Each structure stands twice: as structure tokens, then as C-alpha cells.
Amino acid sequence: MPHLGVCLLESDLAGRETTLIEKLTDAVVAVYGEWARSTVVVRLTGLPPSRWGIGGTPAQAPSPSVTFGIREAVFSRPDADEIVARLVRGVTDAIVDVFGERVRAGVTVELVGTPAGRTAIGGVVVTS
Template identity: 85%
Template sequence: MPHLDVHVLESDLTGRETELIEKLTDAIVAVYGEWARSIAVVRLIGVPPNRWGIGGKPAQAPAPSVTFGIREAAFSRPDADEIVARLIAGVTDAIVDVFGERVRAGVTVELVGTPAERTGVGGAVVTS
């Protein structure tokens, strides 16, 4: 299951939650296909401005940061480089669609691979 945790300033996020969730889900579906829509998880984490620092100081206008959980096996596919590039571009474009072009240069998308059988749901290990 694709999982996205998006950190964004609370003041930038307020009122844009639904649009951001929809656009990020659409970005996932554009790469994986329609089957992924129902299992795509997007968690929006609003951060107060005094709790986001860059360079040892409170950040003035940080761009959103995304941690994208993905199955580790995706990185060993023959088309892995293309998938990674499409996911990063699609997620970045979705964020820019919501917050404006001013954030593009700072948007961070980190793909984090989870090894098989290292995830649990409902107290049970997920094996597929």
C-alpha cells in the first residue's frame, strides 16, 4: 500500500486538506493504476511555524515535505528508475497544484522502502 505522510505548515494547509488528499491520490493512481486508489493512504501533518526549523532557525516559509512509504521490491523492478521518477514528479506536481509554484524548488519527496513481511495491519503481519 502506498502511504504518504505530508508535513506542511498548518497555516498553509488549513482549508486545502481535501484538495491535497485528492491530488496526491490521483498522482499515485497515475503511476500504479486505478486499483491503487482504494488503498492509497495520505496523512496530512500540519506543523506550527515555530516547530519547523532549517539551518538551526525557525523556517520562514518551508515547502511541504513528503515521506512516501513503498514496498522495497519496487526498487528492484526493471522499471524502478522510471517508477521513482514518475512518483516524485507526480507528487511534487500535486503539491504545486495546491500550494503554488513558489514551493516547487523546496518540495522534498523521500521514497522509503519497506521490506516484505515488515508491515502489520490489525495485529497481523502482511505477507503480500
């Protein structure tokens, strides 16, 4: 179950929530296939400028930052490098589609692998 947490300035996010959620979901589906659409979770966190710092000072115009939680097993696949590259490229392109080319150079995507048996839904551990 792919989980994407996106942090960005509230002023950049306002009014673009639905479009961003749709484009990020489409980016994941482009890699995994249509079956994954219903499992993609996107959480958007809009921050005021005073709560985002870079280099010890408040950031002036930070690009969105994405934490992308996926199953750890993907990193052991023979095609792992290709999958990772496609996910990162797709997520970055989705963000650029919504916020413009000015953000591309600063968009960060962190893929975080979760081992099997370390996630639960509804109080039940997911083992596969």
C-alpha cells in the same frame, strides 16, 4: 499499500486538506493504476512555524515535505528508475497544484521502502 505523510505549515494547510488528499491520491493512481486508489493512505501534519527549523533557525516559508512509504520490491524492478521518477514528479506536481509554483523548488519527497513481511494491518503481518 502506499503511505504518504506530508508535513507543512498549518497556515498553508488550513482549508486545503481535501484537495491535497485527492491530488496526492490521483498522483499515485497515475503511476500504479486505478486498482491502487483504495490502498493510498495520506496523513497530513500541519505545524506552527516555530516547530519547523532549517539551518538552526525557524523556517520562514518551508515547502511541504513528503515521506512516501512503498514496498521495497519496487526498487528491484527493471523499471524502478522510471517508477521512482514518475512518483516523485507526480507527488511534487500535486503539491504545486495546491500550493502554487513558489513551493516547487523546496518540495522534498523521500521514498522509503518497506521489506515484505515488515508491515501489519489489523494485527496480521502482510507478506506480499
